[in-house]
Amino acid sequence: MIQQAGRAVQVMKSRKYAKLDFVQSASGLVLALFMWAHMLLVSSILLGKEAMFYVTKFLEGKFFFGESYPIIVSMAGIGIFFIFIVHAAIAARKFPNNWEQFKEYRAHMKMMKHSDTSLWFWQIFTGFAMFFLGSIHLYVIITHPAEIGPYASSDRVWSEYMWPLYILLLLAVEFHGSIGLYRLAIKWGWFDGKNPRASRKKLKKAKWIVTIVFLTLGLLSLSAYIKIGIAHEDKVGERYEISSLLETTRDNT
Numbered sequence: 339m340i341q342q343a344g345r346a347v348q349v350m351k352s353r354k355y356a357k358l359d360f361v362q363s364a365s366g367l368v369l370a371l372f373m374w375a376h377m378l379l380v381s382s383i384l385l386g387k388e389a390m391f392y393v394t395k396f397l398e399g400k401f402f403f404g405e406s407y408p409i410i411v412s413m414a415g416i417g418i419f420f421i422f423i424v425h426a427a428i429a430a431r432k433f434p435n436n437w438e439q440f441k442e443y444r445a446h447m448k449m450m451k452h453s454d455t456s457l458w459f460w461q462i463f464t465g466f467a468m469f470f471l472g473s474i475h476l477y478v479i480i481t482h483p484a485e486i487g488p489y490a491s492s493d494r495v496w497s498e499y500m501w502p503l504y505i506l507l508l509l510a511v512e513f514h515g516s517i518g519l520y521r522l523a524i525k526w527g528w529f530d531g532k533n534p535r536a537s538r539k540k541l542k543k544a545k546w547i548v549t550i551v552f553l554t555l556g557l558l559s560l561s562a563y564i565k566i567g568i569a570h571e572d573k574v575g576e577r578y579e580i581s582s583l584l585e586t587t588r589d590n591t
């Protein structure tokens with residue numbers, strides 16, 4: 339019980355916000371780790387069309403079941419979409435509520451010139467962009483799971499004009515993910531060690547390295563899809579094939 343304006347007010351202890359914070363951190367961690375795996379798989383195109391084709395068939399379960407089941411890709415996409423929506427819905431409560439709040443925050447940020455305060459702004463900004471960009475990509479992948487492969491993906495990137503969306507999504511996801519992991523490590527004191535101040539400096543450096551490595555990998559992969567897409571422009575719809583995998587493959591993408 340506390341006294342407020344002369345009246346006794348019952349104060350209820352609530353763990354609701356702590357739980358929301360935990361779910362936000364856990365879902366963010368899962369998404370960030372998923373994105374690292376995703377970028378490595380997508381970048382298989384840098385090893386050649388055949389390497390990416392094998393990755394595609396592996397994810398469709400061909401090497402487990404003897405046949406390709408693109409529905410597995412859709413199911414994974416739906417699972418990720420669900421985590422993505424939960425994460426975004428919980429994070430939305432921290433967005434500025436109106437223009438006044440937004441302006442106040444920007445003024446505060448410029449005055450403070452504190453890098454972690456600025457990072458928070460960029461995380462909100464990139465997160466907001468991903469609401470739209472990420473949803474479009476996930477919807478396309480979930481509804482066209484059999485159309486992933488060296489030619490199918492490159493046609494989508496180039497001939498179906500997905501490359502501008504991918505450039506923006508790549509920038510948003512790489513900055514958002516590495517800032518998010520950095521903030522998680524600070525928040526939960528994962529690598530504090532004996533000298534948290536020195537650890538924070540090292541974490542910040544690690545964050546930049548992660549951003550640069552994954553951004554470079556992403557841009558190189560995107561360039562590879564664009565190059566193949568341009569070369570394949572006249573044969574859109576034709577699928578990549580490997581004769582040894584052909585006999586038992588239902589969807590040759």
Ligand code: HEM
Pocket residue numbers: 376380411414415416418422468472475476479485486487490491492494495500504507508511555556557558559560561563
């Ligand atoms: C299970 C879910 C997902 C699957 C199966 C998937 C699959 C793919 C595939 C096959 C590509 C290559 C281009 C294409 O075929 O269109 C791609 C590119 C890309 N995806 Fe995803 N994706 C998933 C989730 C996500 C999520 C959640 C994000 C971020 C919000 C994301 C961001 C990107 C980006 C930025 C690219 C372009 C990367 C580049 O070329 O460097 N993806 N994805």
